[in-house]
Amino acid sequence: MLFKDITIVDEEFKIKEHMYVGVKDDRIAYLAETMPSESFGEEYDGKNKLLIPAFYNAHSHLAMCLMRGYGENLPLMTWLQGRIFPFEAHLTPDDIYYGTMLGIAEMLRFGIAGTEDMYLNYDAQARALIDGGVKARYAASVAWMDNTSYFDLPIYKDALESIAKYNNYDNGRIKTTFSLHAEYTSTEAIAKAVAQAAADNGSSIHVHAAESQGEVDICRQRHQRRSPIRYLSDCGIFDVPTVAAHCVHIDDHDIEILKEHNVTVATCPKSNAKLSSGICPVTSLLEAGVNVAIGTDSVASNNNLNMIEEMRFFNLLQKAETLDPTVITPEQTLYAATRAGALSQQREDCGLVKEGFKADLTVIDVDQIYMKPVYNMLNNLIYAASGNDVVLTMVDGKVLYKDGEYPCMDIERIIYECEKSRARILGAINAVDVPDLSVK
Amino acid sequence: MLFKDITIVDEEFKIKEHMYVGVKDDRIAYLAETMPSESFGEEYDGKNKLLIPAFYNAHSHLAMCLMRGYGENLPLMTWLQGRIFPFEAHLTPDDIYYGTMLGIAEMLRFGIAGTEDMYLNYDAQARALIDGGVKARYAASVAWMDNTSYFDLPIYKDALESIAKYNNYDNGRIKTTFSLHAEYTSTEAIAKAVAQAAADNGSSIHVHAAESQGEVDICRQRHQRRSPIRYLSDCGIFDVPTVAAHCVHIDDHDIEILKEHNVTVATCPKSNAKLSSGICPVTSLLEAGVNVAIGTDSVASNNNLNMIEEMRFFNLLQKAETLDPTVITPEQTLYAATRAGALSQQREDCGLVKEGFKADLTVIDVDQIYMKPVYNMLNNLIYAASGNDVVLTMVDGKVLYKDGEYPCMDIERIIYECEKSRARILGAINAVDVPDLSVK
Numbered sequence: 001m002l003f004k005d006i007t008i009v010d011e012e013f014k015i016k017e018h019m020y021v022g023v024k025d026d027r028i029a030y031l032a033e034t035m036p037s038e039s040f041g042e043e044y045d046g047k048n049k050l051l052i053p054a055f056y057n058a059h060s061h062l063a064m065c066l067m068r069g070y071g072e073n074l075p076l077m078t079w080l081q082g083r084i085f086p087f088e089a090h091l092t093p094d095d096i097y098y099g100t101m102l103g104i105a106e107m108l109r110f111g112i113a114g115t116e117d118m119y120l121n122y123d124a125q126a127r128a129l130i131d132g133g134v135k136a137r138y139a140a141s142v143a144w145m146d147n148t149s150y151f152d153l154p155i156y157k158d159a160l161e162s163i164a165k166y167n168n169y170d171n172g173r174i175k176t177t178f179s180l181h182a183e184y185t186s187t188e189a190i191a192k193a194v195a196q197a198a199a200d201n202g203s204s205i206h207v208h209a210a211e212s213q214g215e216v217d218i219c220r221q222r223h224q225r226r227s228p229i230r231y232l233s234d235c236g237i238f239d240v241p242t243v244a245a246h247c248v249h250i251d252d253h254d255i256e257i258l259k260e261h262n263v264t265v266a267t268c269p270k271s272n273a274k275l276s277s278g279i280c281p282v283t284s285l286l287e288a289g290v291n292v293a294i295g296t297d298s299v300a301s302n303n304n305l306n307m308i309e310e311m312r313f314f315n316l317l318q319k320a321e322t323l324d325p326t327v328i329t330p331e332q333t334l335y336a337a338t339r340a341g342a343l344s345q346q347r348e349d350c351g352l353v354k355e356g357f358k359a360d361l362t363v364i365d366v367d368q369i370y371m372k373p374v375y376n377m378l379n380n381l382i383y384a385a386s387g388n389d390v391v392l393t394m395v396d397g398k399v400l401y402k403d404g405e406y407p408c409m410d411i412e413r414i415i416y417e418c419e420k421s422r423a424r425i426l427g428a429i430n431a432v433d434v435p436d437l438s439v440k
Numbered sequence: 441m442l443f444k445d446i447t448i449v450d451e452e453f454k455i456k457e458h459m460y461v462g463v464k465d466d467r468i469a470y471l472a473e474t475m476p477s478e479s480f481g482e483e484y485d486g487k488n489k490l491l492i493p494a495f496y497n498a499h500s501h502l503a504m505c506l507m508r509g510y511g512e513n514l515p516l517m518t519w520l521q522g523r524i525f526p527f528e529a530h531l532t533p534d535d536i537y538y539g540t541m542l543g544i545a546e547m548l549r550f551g552i553a554g555t556e557d558m559y560l561n562y563d564a565q566a567r568a569l570i571d572g573g574v575k576a577r578y579a580a581s582v583a584w585m586d587n588t589s590y591f592d593l594p595i596y597k598d599a600l601e602s603i604a605k606y607n608n609y610d611n612g613r614i615k616t617t618f619s620l621h622a623e624y625t626s627t628e629a630i631a632k633a634v635a636q637a638a639a640d641n642g643s644s645i646h647v648h649a650a651e652s653q654g655e656v657d658i659c660r661q662r663h664q665r666r667s668p669i670r671y672l673s674d675c676g677i678f679d680v681p682t683v684a685a686h687c688v689h690i691d692d693h694d695i696e697i698l699k700e701h702n703v704t705v706a707t708c709p710k711s712n713a714k715l716s717s718g719i720c721p722v723t724s725l726l727e728a729g730v731n732v733a734i735g736t737d738s739v740a741s742n743n744n745l746n747m748i749e750e751m752r753f754f755n756l757l758q759k760a761e762t763l764d765p766t767v768i769t770p771e772q773t774l775y776a777a778t779r780a781g782a783l784s785q786q787r788e789d790c791g792l793v794k795e796g797f798k799a800d801l802t803v804i805d806v807d808q809i810y811m812k813p814v815y816n817m818l819n820n821l822i823y824a825a826s827g828n829d830v831v832l833t834m835v836d837g838k839v840l841y842k843d844g845e846y847p848c849m850d851i852e853r854i855i856y857e858c859e860k861s862r863a864r865i866l867g868a869i870n871a872v873d874v875p876d877l878s879v880k
Contacts, residue, residue, distance in 0.1 A: 068815075069820050069823065072816075073769050073770075102812065106809050213763075278763065303819070303823035304810040309752070316713035316714050317760070320757070323718065326514065369545050370508075370549065370746065372855050372858060379509035380743070384739070384743040411809070415809075418813055
C-alpha cells in the first residue's frame with residue numbers, strides 16, 4: 001500500500017505534511033516527500049488524513065470485555081468478590097477466546113496494533129491473539145498463596161507449553177511472557193520462582209504493582225517495611241525485562257529502582273481514576289528517565305479501549321495533579337501511547353513511522369468540525385480528536401480495520417458468542433452464588 | 441417526528457426499552473410503550489439507538505473555537521498574555537459571529553442543545569445563536585478595573601439593547617443575561633452595579649468564581665479575607681439566578697452560600713485539569729444539594745465540546761479525587777449534563793425526556809463494538825460511549841444535526857470564514873505584537 005500526500009507524525013514526533021509512505025510486506029519501505037518510482041500496490045488518498053504510529057497498549061485483560069459495565073460504583077472488594085470473581089469462576093476457554101477476540105476488534109477500531117495481555121488461560125489467549133492478527137505479548141497470571149511450589153503448578157507447565165508452541169509465532173508478532181499477578185496475591189517463594197522461570201527461559205515478566213495505597217501498606221507490613229517495588233526487585237522480578245502496571249503509589253526510591261532495572265511502567269489513568277486508586281506520578285517518572293507506556297487495563301474498570309481518550313486522561317491528569325500546565329507535552333503523550341509500548345516488548349523496530357520499521361500504522365480522519373481550525377495537528381490530536389476518528393489500522397503491513405470493516409474477522413460471530421457467554425454466566429451466577437448487588 | 445421502538449432514558453434517568461416518542465411542534469407530545477394512533481410525520485427507526493435528553497452546556501465561550509490548539513503547555517499568564525489576549529485584540533464582530541457559529545456546529549455534532557455563553561460582543565453572539573438554532577443564554581462579560589461607573593460603560597448599553605432586541609426571542613429559545621467576568625477583573629463598585637442591573641431587569645448573572653488558588657488568595661487580600669464566593673454574595677451577585685463557573689477552590693462555608701442562594705455551579709472538569717486549576721469538589725456540592733451542571737469552558741482550554749467525554753472526566757475525576765469509587769453515579773452524571781443545565785437557565789420544561797417537555801433530544805447510536813455486551817445501557821453511555829456516537833440532535837422539535845449533516849447551516853462557509861479569521865489575526869499578531877512563544 002502507498003499512503004499518498006498524507007500528513008504524518010515523524011520519528012521525532014513532529015508533524016510533516018505532504019508525505020508519501022510505501023509499505024512492502026510487513027515494513028515501511030519508503031518514506032519521502034515525493035512519489036516513489038516503484039509501485040506499492042493499492043494507493044491510499046491522504047487528503048484530510050493523519051498517519052501516526054499505531055498505538056501499543058501496555059496493560060490489558062482483553063477477555064474482560066465480557067464484563068464491560070457489569071457492576072459500577074461499587075467499593076473495590078464488593079466489585080471483585082461480588083461481581084468479577086464469581087463471573088470469572090464460570091469462564092470456559094471458549095469464553096476467554098471470544099472475549100479476547102472482542103477486545104482485539106475494539107483495539108483495532110481504536111487504532112491499537114499491539115498489547116501486553118494478562119489473563120487466565122495461556123492457550124485460549126494465544127489462539128485469539130493469533131487469529132485476531134494483532135501484535136501481543138501475553139501470559140496467564142500467577143495468583144497463588146499456599147505453599148505449593150510454582151514449578152508444580154499447572155500454570156507453570158502451561159507457560160512452558162505456550163513458549164514452545166507460540167513464542168515468536170508469525171515472525172515475532174506473538175510473544176509469550178511470564179506473569180506474576182501481584183505481591184498481594186502470591187507468596188515470596190512464588191514470586192522468586194516466577195522470576196527464576198522467566199530468567200531461565202530468556203523471557204520477561206508482566207506484573208501489577210503499587211496500584212492502591214492499601215496494597216502498599218499491607219506489603220510493608222508483610223515484607224519488612226519494603227514497598228511493593230522494592231520487594232519485587234528483591235525477588236528478582238526486575239532482573240528480566242518487566243512491565244509493571246499501575247505504579248500509582250510509589251516514592252522516589254521506588255522510581256530509582258524502576259529506572260535502574262529499565263522497568264516499563266504501564267500507567268492506566270482511567271482505570272486508576274475509576275477504581276479510586278489515585279493518579280500515577282508520571283511526571284516524576286519521565287523526569288527520572290523511566291519508560292512510561294499507556295495501558296487501558298480491562299474494560300471492566302475503564303470501560304473502553306479508546307486510546308485517544310486514554311491519552312487525554314494521561315495528559316490532563318498530570319496537569320491537574322502537579323498544578324503545572326507545562327508538564328507532559330503532546331509529543332510525550334503520543335510517545336507513551338506508541339513507541340514506549342513497543343519498546344516495552346523489546347520491539348526495537350516498531351512504534352515509529354520510519355523507513356525500515358514494521359508497518360504498524362493508524363490513520364486518523366482529521367476532517368472533523370472539532371479539529372478546526374488547525375494551528376498544530378498534534379495539539380488537535382492529543383486535545384481534541386475522538387477515538388472514533390481512526391479509519392484504518394494496519395499491523396505488520398496488513399489492513400485489519402478500515403472504515404468500520406474488519407476484513408480478517410467475523411465480527412458478528414464474535415459479538416454473538418460474547419452475548420451468549422454473558423447470558424449463560426449471568427444465569428448461572430444469579431441462580432447460585434451471588435447476593436443482590438443492584439447496579440446503582 | 442415519531443421515534444419508534446427506541447430505548448430511552450426516562451425522566452428518572454432510568455433505561456426503558458421499546459418506547460415510542462412523538463414530537464409535535466416544539467414539544468414531546470407522546471411517550472408510551474405502544475404506537476400512537478395519531479401521526480407525527482416522519483418515523484425514526486429506534487433500532488440500536490438510545491434517546492436521551494439533549495445536553496446543556498453550562499459554561500462556554502463559543503467564539504474561542506477560533507483559538508483551538510493555539511498555544512498549549514504554557515503557564516497560565518504566558519498563555520493569556522502571549523496568546524489569548526493579543527489574539528482577542530484583533531477580533532471583529534464578524535470573527536465572533538463565525539467563531540460562535542463554529543462552536544454551535546460542534547455543540548450540535550456532540551448532542552448539545554443549549555448553552556450558557558459568555559464572550560465579548562452581545563450583538564455578534566446573539567446573531568450567531570439565533571441563526572444557529574440552539575438554545576442559549578448569553579452575555580458579553582464585564583471586565584473593568586478603573587473608576588468609571590458600570591452604567592456609563594458601552595457594555596451596559598449593549599446589555600440593555602440586547603435585552604430589548606433578543607431576550608426571549610423565538611419563544612424563549614434565546615435569553616440574555618448579565619455577566620461579570622470575575623472578582624479579579626473588576627472593582628467592587630462594578631460588581632455591585634452589575635448585580636443591581638441584573639436585579640432591575642429581572643435578569644440573571646453568569647460569573648467566573650474560585651477557578652484557581654491564586655485567585656482565592658488575592659481575593660482574600662483585597663476584600664477583608666473574604667473568599668470569592670463570599671465576596672460575590674456580599675456584592676449581591678447571587679440575589680438573582682446565577683451560574684458560577686468553576687468553583688474549584690471553595691470551602692464548606694462557600695458551599696453553604698451557594699446552596700442558600702440556589703446558585704448553579706458550572707463545573708468544567710477538563711478545562712480545570714488542562715489549566716492546572718485543580719478539581720472541583722463536586723461530590724461535596726451534590727451532597728449539600730447544590731445544582732451542579734457541566735460546562736466545557738472554551739475549546740482553547742479543553743479542546744473540544746464533546747459532552748460525553750466531559751461527563752467521563754466529571755465522573756472519573758471525582759472517584760480519583762475522593763478515593764471513593766461509589767461517588768457520582770451514572771444517573772447523577774447524565775443529570776448534570778442535561779437537566780441541571782436546563783434548570784440553571786430556569787427552563788423548567790427542558791432537559792428531560794418527558795411528555796409535555798420541550799423536544800430537545802439527542803440520539804446515540806449504540807451499535808458499537810465498544811458498547812457490547814450490554815448489562816446496563818446507562819453504564820455503557822457514561823463509561824464507554826464516544827461523543828461521535830451522537831447521530832441526531834433536535835432542538836425545540838427541529839432536527840439541527842443528523843448523520844453528519846447540518847440541515848440548517850452552511851458548514852463549509854463557517855469553516856472557511858473561521859480559517860480566514862485565524863490566518864488574518866495570526867498574520868497581524870506575528871507582524872506586530874507578540875514575542876516568540878513556540879508551541880512546545
